[in-house]
Amino acid sequence: MTVAQSVLYLDGVTVSFDGFKALNQLSLVIDPGEMRAIIGPNGAGKTTMMDVVTGKTRPDQGRVLFDGAADLTKLDEADIAQLGIGRKFQKPTVFEGHTVADNLLLALKNRRGVLRTLFARPTAEESRRLEQLLETIRLTAQRDLPAARLSHGQKQWLEIGMLLASDPKLLLVDEPAAGMTDAETAATAALLKEISKTHSVVVVEHDMAFVRELDVKVTVLHEGAVLAEGPLDQVSADPRVIEVYLGR
Amino acid sequence: MIASFLLGGLDRRAWIFPALLLALGILLPLLNLAIPQSNPLHVSTYVISLAGKYLCCALLALAVDLVWGYCGILSLGHGAFFALGGYVMGMHLMRQIGSRSVYGNSELPDFMVFLNWPELPWYWYGFDKFWFAAPMILIVPGTLALLVGWFAFRSRVTGVYLSIITQAMTFALMLAFFRNDMGFGGNNGMTDFKDILGFNIQAGGTRGVLLFASALALALGFVIASAVVNSRLGKVLIAVRDAESRARFLGYRVEHYKLFVFVLSACMAGIAGALYVPQVGIINPGEFAPANSIEVVIWVAVGGRGTLIGPVVGAFLVNFGKTYLTGAIPEVWLFALGGLFIAVTLFLPKGIVGLVASLPRPRRRTAPAAVIAPTAIEPRPAE
Numbered sequence: 001m002t003v004a005q006s007v008l009y010l011d012g013v014t015v016s017f018d019g020f021k022a023l024n025q026l027s028l029v030i031d032p033g034e035m036r037a038i039i040g041p042n043g044a045g046k047t048t049m050m051d052v053v054t055g056k057t058r059p060d061q062g063r064v065l066f067d068g069a070a071d072l073t074k075l076d077e078a079d080i081a082q083l084g085i086g087r088k089f090q091k092p093t094v095f096e097g098h099t100v101a102d103n104l105l106l107a108l109k110n111r112r113g114v115l116r117t118l119f120a121r122p123t124a125e126e127s128r129r130l131e132q133l134l135e136t137i138r139l140t141a142q143r144d145l146p147a148a149r150l151s152h153g154q155k156q157w158l159e160i161g162m163l164l165a166s167d168p169k170l171l172l173v174d175e176p177a178a179g180m181t182d183a184e185t186a187a188t189a190a191l192l193k194e195i196s197k198t199h200s201v202v203v204v205e206h207d208m209a210f211v212r213e214l215d216v217k218v219t220v221l222h223e224g225a226v227l228a229e230g231p232l233d234q235v236s237a238d239p240r241v242i243e244v245y246l247g248r
Numbered sequence: 249m250i251a252s253f254l255l256g257g258l259d260r261r262a263w264i265f266p267a268l269l270l271a272l273g274i275l276l277p278l279l280n281l282a283i284p285q286s287n288p289l290h291v292s293t294y295v296i297s298l299a300g301k302y303l304c305c306a307l308l309a310l311a312v313d314l315v316w317g318y319c320g321i322l323s324l325g326h327g328a329f330f331a332l333g334g335y336v337m338g339m340h341l342m343r344q345i346g347s348r349s350v351y352g353n354s355e356l357p358d359f360m361v362f363l364n365w366p367e368l369p370w371y372w373y374g375f376d377k378f379w380f381a382a383p384m385i386l387i388v389p390g391t392l393a394l395l396v397g398w399f400a401f402r403s404r405v406t407g408v409y410l411s412i413i414t415q416a417m418t419f420a421l422m423l424a425f426f427r428n429d430m431g432f433g434g435n436n437g438m439t440d441f442k443d444i445l446g447f448n449i450q451a452g453g454t455r456g457v458l459l460f461a462s463a464l465a466l467a468l469g470f471v472i473a474s475a476v477v478n479s480r481l482g483k484v485l486i487a488v489r490d491a492e493s494r495a496r497f498l499g500y501r502v503e504h505y506k507l508f509v510f511v512l513s514a515c516m517a518g519i520a521g522a523l524y525v526p527q528v529g530i531i532n533p534g535e536f537a538p539a540n541s542i543e544v545v546i547w548v549a550v551g552g553r554g555t556l557i558g559p560v561v562g563a564f565l566v567n568f569g570k571t572y573l574t575g576a577i578p579e580v581w582l583f584a585l586g587g588l589f590i591a592v593t594l595f596l597p598k599g600i601v602g603l604v605a606s607l608p609r610p611r612r613r614t615a616p617a618a619v620i621a622p623t624a625i626e627p628r629p630a631e
Contacts, residue, residue, distance in 0.1 A: 078501045112500050114481065114508045117483075120479070
């Protein structure tokens with residue numbers, strides 16, 4: 001695997017907060033079109049890793065490359081988002097005052113400049129995309145409802161839909177199944193699998209049943225570094241992983 | 249493009265308000281000038297000057313609502329932009345006095361003669377000409393907003409910290425303008441204006457035109473604000489208000505949007521100040537007082553933030569209350585204002601307009617127009 005072929009390439013990334021190393025020489029490579037699940041106990045550095053990739057946190061050391069070329073440590077959130085990295089927050093974060101359709105409209109891949117948006121007019125292409133997205137995230141019936149009125153699970157889907165709308169090359173999804181019912185969890189897994197056919201996806205998750213459902217390569221983080229990597233059955237049999245999860 | 253943009257931003261019902269304003273702006277001066285005093289339809293000059301002032305206050309409130317109600321930027325310093333617009337107008341009117349001043353010096357305003365200044369400071373050059381002063385009404389407050397906003401938004405200063413910075417800005421300007429050395433008349437400010445564009449500033453006709461100009465400015469401000477908040481940019485502003493980090497991670501450069509609306513709002517406030525000064529006849533550093541800016545926020549809260557009509561309603565009602573109470577029982581006014589703010593915060597979070605919009609309407613089931621209806625959802629910080 002070379003740098004140039006990977007969609008996301010982290011090499012020796014270290015982030016410390018007041019001496020505490022949230023990430024410690026973390027290295028990780030995501031291939032184009034790959035879906036990867038990242039698991040690990042609390043404080044393993046999962047969210048910090050996402051912060052580094054999306055430009056929210058600057059690493060103290062290490063390289064973070066997107067698409068083999070773009071140096072993400074030099075860019076800010078808006079730049080990185082426009083490059084094609086979408087991020088779903090752990091707590092569903094949508095624009096509560098806007099309707100479902102407007103939430104998606106704002107997320108559609110478009111020029112994001114102030115003047116562009118000031119004079120933007122809805123186009124036929126946009127409404128076609130909107131219908132398509134509403135269909136995908138099963139919210140067609142709720143299109144004109146304010147997002148605040150959606151259930152927790154629907155908000156999660158809306159946020160995923162917003163990410164799809166911006167058509168990123170890489171999606172970072174933080175605990176999509178948190179707080180969902182079993183049925184919603186299964187539907188979310190199916191949705192993510194569908195998405196992974198056309199996008200690279202990184203899923204951070206606690207819920208082992210959900211990870212099993214995804215059926216992809218798993219990376220276990222512990223104390224800011226990679227502890228194990230491989231299929232779920234293999235890593236969950238690894239004595240070091242068992243120790244980290246179950247304690248001594 | 250601009251025209252279609254402005255027209256596109258208004259639905260049919262939202263046109264009623266600017267039309268009403270313009271009608272009022274014509275009717276009131278007519279009733280004042282053309283109807284004899286004995287006629288019960290006559291409108292007194294006192295009412296004219298009051299209405300003109302209220303219209304300027306309403307424009308200021310609309311400006312604050314644009315940043316606070318739609319983008320979540322609680323500015324506690326908008327009085328500064330208002331005052332700067334007022335000072336620009338004051339400087340122009342000062343230079344118009346010419347040799348009719350007390351000291352009869354056609355080159356120097358009275359206060360400069362009094363301070364023994366040999367000549368006009370360079371920053372007063374050009375203000376004798378209206379074509380120069382007029383754009384300055386926008387440029388001076390706009391530039392200050394651009395500078396303050398650029399540093400604050402780039403450093404991601406938000407919430408109460410931004411409010412404190414804006415409050416400090418207006419306080420600092422007040423202290424600066426109180427100084428005689430600044431060359432803006434010190435604590436006396438500027439007054440004793442004679443005429444504007446060659447017309448006697450005290451004359452009934454001039455007052456009528458100023459009232460109309462204020463109504464026109466408010467109507468235009470309303471149309472522009474409406475076009476902005478109904479554009480896609482307006483949707484981005486609300487998105488920033490409701491979930492700033494989500495907007496950022498979708499690729500919107502949040503600071504640029506905030507800067508745009510902050511500067512636009514400051515320019516509107518500047519115009520309001522510039523129209524206010526000739527109608528009250530004085531501008532002094534008291535206009536920079538932090539309490540003034542806070543009062544504007546109360547107008548907006550009372551009327552209903554996040555709606556376009558709310559700040560106008562709030563500015564009129566609270567100012568009417570102020571005029572009445574400070575005349576009838578002056579010692580009660582500040583308590584009434586404070587009580588009003590508490591009451592609105594506790595019982596009317598969406599203001600009067602929000603209350604009216606939430607009243608059940610038995611016969612009509614259609615949703616109220618977007619410009620009139622407040623956003624149903626309380627803004628909530630992201631994450």
